[in-house]
Amino acid sequence: MGTWVGWERAIEHDPWLVDHVNANALAPASPAIGRWIGDHPDWVHAIIDPDHAYTPDEIATKALQDAPAPGEPADDAHMAVHLAAIQRQYLIQIAVRDLIGHAAMPAVGHQLADLAQGLIQATLTWLDNPGGLAVIGMGKLGGRELNYISDVDVVFVHDGNAQAADLTAKRVLQILGGHTPLGAVYEMDAGLRPEGRNGPLTRPLESWQHYWKRWAKTWEAQAFLKARHVAGNTEIGEALIAAGVSMVWPAQLGTDRLSEIRQMKTQVEHSPPVQRDGDAQLKLAPGGLRDIEFTVQLLQLIHGTVTPSLRVPGTLEALDALAREGLVSTEDATKAMYSYQALRTVEHRLQLYAGRRTHTVPMDDQTRGSIAYACGFRSDMTATALTHFDQHLARVRREARAMYHHLFLMPLLDVVADYSLEDALAAVGKLNSRAVVDRLHVLGFSNPKSAVKNLNALFKIRGRLARPLRLVAPLLLNALATTGDPDAGLGALRTLIETSGQHPVVQQIITDNPPAATMLVTALGQSPRIGPHLQHQPELLTLLEYPDQVAKVHTANDFAKQTAHFKDRPLDAQLINGIRRLFLRQRLRIMLRSLTNGAEVCDTNAELSDLADALMDLAVALVCPPNVRLGIIALGRWGARELAFGSDLDAMIIYDGDAEAAAQAVERLLRLNEGFIDQEGTFKLDLDLRPGGRSGAITLTSHGTIQWLHEWAEPWQLQALTLARPAAGDLHLAQATIDGWADLVFPRDVPEQTVMAIRTMKARVEAERGQTGLQVDRRLGQFSQSHLFTRSVRLGVSPAPQQSFSNGATLRHDTGLGSGLSLKTAPGGLSDVEWCTQLAAIRYGASNPELRVPSTLGRLVAMRDASIMQDVDYVFARDGWIWLSRIRNALWLMQVSDTNTLPRTPATLAHLAAVLQEHDVEGGQAVTERTDRARRRIRKVFDTVFWS
Secondary structure (H helix, E strand, C coil): CCCCCCCHHHHHHCHHHHHCHHHHHHHHHCHHHHHHHHHCHHHHHHHHCCCCCCCHHHHHHHHHHCCCCCCCHHHHHHHHHHHHHHHHHHHHHHHHHHHCCCCCHHHHHHHHHHHHHHHHHHHHHHHCCCCCEEEEECHHHHCCCCCCCCEEEEEEEECCCHHHHHHHHHHHHHHHHCCCCCCCCCEEECCCCCCHHHCCCEEEHHHHHHHHHHHCCHHHHHHHCCCEEEEECHHHHHHHHHHCHHHHCCCCCCHHHHHHHHHHHHHHHCCHHHHHHHHHECCCCCCCHHHHHHHHHHHHHHHCCCCHHHCCCCHHHHHHHHHHCCCCCHHHHHHHHHHHHHHHHHHHHHHHHHCCCCCECCCCHHHHHHHHHHCCCCCCCCCCHHHHHHHHHHHHHHHHHHHHHHHHCCHHHHHHHCCCHHHHHHHCCCCCHHHHHHHHHHHCCCCHHHHHHHHHHHHCCCCCCHHHHHHHHHHHHHHHCCCCCHHHHHHHHHHHHHHHCCCHHHHHHHHHCHHHHHHHHHHHHHCCCHHHHHHHCHHHHHHHHCHHHHHCCCCHHHHHHHHHCCCCCCCCHHHHHHHHHHHHHHHHHHHHHHHHCCCCHHHHHHHHHHHHHHHHHHHHHHHCCCCEEEEEEECHHHHCCCCCCCCCEEEEEEEEECHHHHHHHHHHHHHHHHHHCCCCCCCCEECCCCCCHHHCCCCEEHHHHHHHHHHHCCHHHHHHHCCCEEEEECHHHHHHHHHHHHHHHCCCCCCHHHHHHHHHHHHHHHHHHCCCCEEEECCCCEEEECHHHHHHHHCCCCCCCCEECCCCCEECCCCCCCCCCECCCCCCCHHHHHHHHHHHHHHHCCCCHHHHCCCHHHHHHHHHHCCCCCHHHHHHHHHHHHHHHHHHHHHHHCCCCCCCECCCCHHHHHHHHHHCCCCCCCCCHHHHHHHHHHHHHHHHHHHHHCCC
């Protein structure tokens, strides 16, 4: 009897309580109820027979049986006392059912809400309800999840005399919420009405609708989620609930309202009760009930527009509906339900014990021990009941918080909140097959039926990806619609998910990172090269999680830092694979930036060149013995730091030291290079430009190289050396070699025959490789028109006038630069600009050091500054070269077999336009026109500068 605190007087009246099983369950859990029964011994009957759970109607009928006769408002106090006594007796009965295990937590909340609803009904009936008042339950009353000691949120709507309705509403609040000797029946709160406590207590339906249309706040929509008609005029009450649908679930929630809800939750976590009680605050603190309630309500608001089954007021009901609709995983829903019920059970025990509204777990061990016992925890050999309780509560709160972070803060919600109604329907599978096909057709899918097949395959994926894949699908489809080949992109996504969907990075991106998922499908739709990369190495997807790193142009130092840790490792297959992964990862990063960020081609080419420098420098460090120095001289596009995607590495290798050891080191270098390059040979060392070409030695001394060049070099070989640059290995050795041949490459007096030879070679290249309108008459040293030129005249294209030069050569050039001509070697191609700059470097480099810098664009600037070309020619040459370089890179990314020719087919041109971000309704017409214009301008510059 000593443990039955508060029950002393009750036992004096009824000693048999000590032996009654129901009293033994109730007494330790609620001293407050013991005091109630001690003060009102006739209430003891509520302990004896708790088997029946009463409906609101039954409770209302019971409350009206012995109620005082209705009268004037002054007589309402008698009704309030009567209802307070009824409420306490039914609450005792519910508590007994709870504690002896006849009612689980959800049922307890339902019965407590039914008790409040029955008493509200009884009150309105007793008042005869003049004014046609309807009472709408809000909050926990509306959700049928009321606490033992809880405020009761209500709002009113009427369909009758406004003055009578207002008076009735006031009397309801006074009867149920006013003071009595027993205390208030309930703490009534009507503050959730329009304009809050400053607004009218009751409004007609039209006034509610007008307010919602003009003034409703986000929190009001959230609060109305739990609205439920509980008493009074059923017709007008249900009409208000129905009218609230458009306010609570508009066609689009929007990220602004989403942010508002999240901000409200943050404010709750910093509210005074949390500041005062910290983690002891069971309701508002992180890991508390509000984590679960806010999460569920947010998901209801976002998805409820197109999923009516979610429009339920109860938290557990809503969680069940979310799981059934596949919008929350079964695992997440189960954990949330368990956490919610566990926290509510503790909350109920706190309130039963204290007999007042509280959400704070007591700090003193004795009181908390009583709560633990009431919650069913018992001491055992491992720990005390209090320890078990504390550990259990901490674990439940951790799970509630984890669920909150996973679902409430899910980035995918920001995307879904902004979906159009059609996209929202698609996200939850509410569009029929015909509507899906039509939607895909509008988005630009050329084969919607195949796209539907791919979508269905994706939606059949099981596991963690099942729900987010469906939700993110509209976002991904909209992103694919902006790419060059949406159908191929969707197919690539399906393949990636089917092959690598279990990889943690894939799951992370799809479920938690919409921007990364958007970048992924954009890249897949733009380039068929991306998918195979990721299928074989899905860990490369981590790149997408760091968009700043993708957008950043890495420098040579950045790459050097990434390769440094390889230099001290033994050269074996594992190391080669590591270098290969580094190469593919960095190239993929550069590809992604080109496809999704509109990277400048100059930055892309320079970055690829710097990556090649770092890899070759690493390779030299790995293969070079101590008695040998190797220096790699980059040539061609590598030397100019203008490497394109898919380029090989033109180079020359210089050594100093033991010749045999150097030759063996270079052989190891070439094998290492073969080991980490891709299947297409990208970044493969090409030593064909070395002295002697393919028949020459692959390793040369600096002195031997310079001597050979003085004795045997032809003008074209010297021209190639204008792009020489120390790139890897011993840079001092490489630079010394370049300095040694500088006077030969950039002579002070350039022989006329050298200039003539270079010009002749340019014409030969055009004739043999460019499908041009030019042929070379070597015997006469003249250029004559071919059938292509004749055809251009026949088509009405006027050729430029014949030009004569001091060496006796003549030139007519073809201005009909169609898409079938080489972007590189045909008239108006890249080589026109490059040969102009290289010839200028040879002719004027001795007196103008800026022209020696191995860079096409850099030399164009130097030529302009030295008045070798006019400003307008500089602009034409620069912009044209950049544009054609962009096209070649884009064609490689598109996996077009011939990257040197502008495509002819409309579909390929449209894809190219998308990759170049040159969107045009004509499907690539803008690209064709811009290319033709660029080539005409380049050729004009070439005719002016190259032959001057």
